Amino acid sequence: MIRRSLAFGLAVALAASGVAWAQQQQQQPPPAWAQGRPPEMANSRLAPHPPRLTVTPPEQVPVAALRVPAGFRVELWAHGIPGARMMTLGQNGTVFVGTRVIGRVYAVTDEGGQRRVRTIAERLNQPNGVAFRDGSLYVIAINRVLRYDGIEGRLDDPGTPVELTAAFNLPPDEHHGWKFAAFSPDGRLTMNIGVPCNICEFDRDRYGLIVSFRPDGSDRRIEAKGIRNSVGFDWHPVTRELWATNNGRDWAGNDVPPDTLHRIRRPGEDHGFPFCVGDWNDPAVPRRNCSEFVQPAASLGPHVAALGMRFYTGAMFPEQYRNQIFIARRGSWNREQLIGYDVVVARLDAQGNVTGIEPFLTGLLDQANDRFLGRPVDVLQLRDGSLLVSDEQNGAIYRISRAQ
Amino acid sequence: MTFPLRSLAAVALAAAAFLCTAAGAGGNDAAQRGAALAEARGCGGCHGERGHSPTPNVPSLAGQPPEAIVLNMILFREGLRDAPPMPDLARDLTDRQIEDLAAFYASLPPGPPEDRGAPDPARMREGALLAERLNCGVCHLPDYRGQNQVPRIAGQREDYLLLSLRGYRDGTRRGTDTNMNAVVYGLSDAQLAALAHYLAQQGER
Numbered sequence: 217m218i219r220r221s222l223a224f225g226l227a228v229a230l231a232a233s234g235v236a237w238a239q240q241q242q243q244q245p246p247p248a249w250a251q252g253r254p255p256e257m258a259n260s261r262l263a264p265h266p267p268r269l270t271v272t273p274p275e276q277v278p279v280a281a282l283r284v285p286a287g288f289r290v291e292l293w294a295h296g297i298p299g300a301r302m303m304t305l306g307q308n309g310t311v312f313v314g315t316r317v318i319g320r321v322y323a324v325t326d327e328g329g330q331r332r333v334r335t336i337a338e339r340l341n342q343p344n345g346v347a348f349r350d351g352s353l354y355v356i357a358i359n360r361v362l363r364y365d366g367i368e369g370r371l372d373d374p375g376t377p378v379e380l381t382a383a384f385n386l387p388p389d390e391h392h393g394w395k396f397a398a399f400s401p402d403g404r405l406t407m408n409i410g411v412p413c414n415i416c417e418f419d420r421d422r423y424g425l426i427v428s429f430r431p432d433g434s435d436r437r438i439e440a441k442g443i444r445n446s447v448g449f450d451w452h453p454v455t456r457e458l459w460a461t462n463n464g465r466d467w468a469g470n471d472v473p474p475d476t477l478h479r480i481r482r483p484g485e486d487h488g489f490p491f492c493v494g495d496w497n498d499p500a501v502p503r504r505n506c507s508e509f510v511q512p513a514a515s516l517g518p519h520v521a522a523l524g525m526r527f528y529t530g531a532m533f534p535e536q537y538r539n540q541i542f543i544a545r546r547g548s549w550n551r552e553q554l555i556g557y558d559v560v561v562a563r564l565d566a567q568g569n570v571t572g573i574e575p576f577l578t579g580l581l582d583q584a585n586d587r588f589l590g591r592p593v594d595v596l597q598l599r600d601g602s603l604l605v606s607d608e609q610n611g612a613i614y615r616i617s618r619a620q
Numbered sequence: 621m622t623f624p625l626r627s628l629a630a631v632a633l634a635a636a637a638f639l640c641t642a643a644g645a646g647g648n649d650a651a652q653r654g655a656a657l658a659e660a661r662g663c664g665g666c667h668g669e670r671g672h673s674p675t676p677n678v679p680s681l682a683g684q685p686p687e688a689i690v691l692n693m694i695l696f697r698e699g700l701r702d703a704p705p706m707p708d709l710a711r712d713l714t715d716r717q718i719e720d721l722a723a724f725y726a727s728l729p730p731g732p733p734e735d736r737g738a739p740d741p742a743r744m745r746e747g748a749l750l751a752e753r754l755n756c757g758v759c760h761l762p763d764y765r766g767q768n769q770v771p772r773i774a775g776q777r778e779d780y781l782l783l784s785l786r787g788y789r790d791g792t793r794r795g796t797d798t799n800m801n802a803v804v805y806g807l808s809d810a811q812l813a814a815l816a817h818y819l820a821q822q823g824e825r
Contacts, residue, residue: 247799263759266687266769267796269694270715298715317796319700339699390798 248391252414252500253467264549265588269318271296272610278589281579284616287534290577293604293615294324294331300606300613302396302447302524303596304346304353308368311596311613312336312353313606314346316394321346321355323371324613336367336374342390344447345397345407349431356407358393359386361433383433387412387422392445396524401456404428404437408460410445415465415490415500424489426460426480440480442487442509448524448594453539455568457481459513461522461543464493466550472496475522476512477543477562477570485510513562514570519548520556524594530601532618540564542576542603544592557581557588559595559605577605577616654724657717661709671728674735679771679780683730688771689722691796701793730765731824732775739821747818750811754803756819764822769796775823781816 246253249264272295279292299315300322306312313322321337337343337355345356353367355377361384362377387393392410400406406428411418418424426440426449439458440446449460458480464473473493480487488509490501495511497503516522525543540561547557559577562570580590590607597603602617658664666675671682681689695701696710697718710718751757756773760766764774773781787793788800789807804812 247797247802249797249799264797267691269796270690270719317700318694319698 248412248414249466250414251416252465257467262550262552265591267299267317268609268611269298271298272612274612277607277610277612278580279612279614281589282577282614283579284577287619288616289619290614290616292612294333294613296333296611297322297324297606297613298611299608300611301593301608302344302346303594303604303606303613304348304398305596305598306348306353306368307351309599310368310371311604312346312348312367313613314344314355315608316342316344319343321353323367325371334371336364336371337362337377342394345395347397347399347405349399349403349405354380354397354405354431356386356395356397358390358395359388361386363431380433384429385433389423392423394447396447396449398449399431400428400458401451403431405431406439406449406458408443408446408449410447411489414467415498417490417501420486426458437483439483440478440485440487442489442491443478444489446478448522448543450526450541452568453527453529457568459525459527459541461516461525462487462489462512463521463523464518465490465498466519468498468500469518470551470553471518473498474515474518475520475545477514477516477522477525477541478510479513479568480510487512513568514573516543516545516560516562516573517555519551521546521548522556524596524606525562526595526597528597528603530597530603532601533603534618537561542595543573544595544605546591546593546608547581547588554581554583554586554588557591559592577614580607648723648727650720650723651727652724653717654720654722657720658724663721667725668733671725672731672733673777673780674733676777676779677783678777680730680733680776681725682728683765684722684725684772685766685768685770686719686722686726687769688766689725690718691769693718693721695796703793730772730775732820733777736775736778736820740817743814743817744821746811746814747816750807750815751818754815756803756815759799764819773819773822776820778816778820781819782813785812785816 274295277292277295282290284290299318300313302314304312311324319338319340320335321343323334323336325332340357343355343357347354351366353364355362361380363380364374364377389412391412395407397407409423409425411424424443425438426443426446428437428439443462445463446460451458460478462476464475473496478487486509490498491504492506492509495506522543522545525541528537528540540563543560545556545558548555557580561574561576563572565571581588591609592605593608594606602615605614666678667673667681673680693710696706759770760773766772785804789804794801
C-alpha cells in the first residue's frame, strides 16, 4: 500500500522566510512546488507524493476497494502501464496513454477480450498530451510535438514521427509545462500552457492559457486566459462550448482556493489567475476587482487536483448521465487531510448551469488512515459507452460499465 | 564493456554474510533474489561487494531507501539519466529485477568507504552551515539517512556527492523532479565541495 510521503521536499532555503516570494525567486528559486509558501508554513511537512514507476502486479491493484453507484460495475481493464495518465481513443479502438516522469507513451489494444500493452514511444520529456485525428497520433511533451501517422496499423513499429516542434513553438518551461491535448470539434489541436510557478505574475498572453492550433502548428489562438493549469477539457456535445478543469494554487491554506471548472463561452476571455478564483482575491498578488473576470462554473474542491474530464455521450449509462461531465480528481498533497482520489460527476441543467458535484468512483482514499490507494488522472468513454479511468499510481486502467 | 568478476571465495563470503542479515530481516525473498542478481551482474565490482563503494564517482548503495534505487534505475533504463555505463547495464532489467536489486542494497548495513579521509575542520564548519541553510535534513532527514526516493547521503563517497551536486547545479542531472536543481542553484564550487565533505563525514565512524 502506498504511504503518504513523509516530508518529501521542504529543502529550499526558505530559512530566508519573511522575504517576499518575488524576491525569493530572484535570489534562489525554491523548487517549483514550494514557491509561494508563506513563512508561517515554512515548517510544513506537506510535499508532493512520490511517483511509482514500476509495474504494479495485478493482484496488488486495489480494484477490490473501488466503489461505484448501484447498477454499475468496475473492473481492472488493463495493467502494467507505469505512470498511466491522459488517454485518447484511436479510430480502431486503440487506447493511447501518455505519462510524465517515465517518459513513455503506451498503446493498449483489446485482443480477444484481453488487453495488450505496448510502449510505442519513450525517452520523452513528460509526454502527457495525446490526441488522435485522421489516423495520426499527436504526442505533446514539454516543448515538443510529434505526429505518428497511420499509427494503428504499425503499433509494433511506429517508425520515426513527424517532428512538429518548431511549428508549435511551445515555451520550454518545465513547471506546469506538461500538456493535456485534444482536438476540438472543428479540428483544432487544443492544449494548456500552464504558469511556470505556483503563484506569480507572468506574461498573461504566453502562460496560463488554453490555446488551439491548426494540426500543423499554425494559426495559434488563445481560447482562454487566466487559467492557472488545465490538465483536462472537453467540448459540450450539444453547445460545442469548451469546458475545462483548472488546478488552484498551493500554500494558501487547507481550504482555499478551490480547483475549478470553467465554461468557456467565447475565445480569449479572462478567467482571473493569478488575481482571483471566483470572488477570492489571492493575497500574494495585487488586488483586482474579481468581477472583471469570468466566474468559474463550479468549485471542485481545494487541492483535489481535478484533471481529466469528459462529457458522457454514450448509451450504456442511464439517461441522467447524458451530457454530464465525469471528472478525475487525482488527489491532494498540499492539504493537511487528503482529499480527492476519486471520479465525480458534474451535473448540468439545460442551461448549462452546474447544479451539483456528485461522487461516482470512490474507494481509493482511506480517510481513516489518511492514505491513498491510487490516483485517478483521466476518464475516457469507449464506443460501447463504458468509461475508462486511468490510475497513475498503479499503472492501471479501470473500466466502469452498466451492471448486467 | 567488462567488469571484474568476483572470486568464488568472495562470492561465498558475501552470500553467507548476506544470508545472515536477510534471515534476521525475515521474509526477504526480494533481497535474496537481488543479491544473486547483483552477483551475476558484477555490481559489486564498482559499488563494492557489500555496497560500500571503493570506486571514485560511484555511489555506495548499502542502506539506501529502496525507492531511491528503484527510481534511479528506472531513469537509467529509460534513458532519462545519463551516467555511463549505468544506462547500458540497466537496459534489459525488468521492473522486478530492479526492485530486487533495491531490496538487496537496502538490506545491507550502511557505512563509509574504506578510503574516507579525515574531516577537515574548516570545510566541516562551512558544510554544516550550508546544510542547515539549505534544509538538507528535512528531506534527507536530520541524520541524512534518506527516505522514499530521497537518498541516503550520510557517509556517501565525497567525490560522488560533489559530482552529483555539480550535476544538479549545472542542470546536467535531475531526479524524478527538479527539486535538487533548485536547492543548489547558484552555489560556488567551493560551497559544493564543503557540503560534500561535511555529508561524507556523517554517519557511523
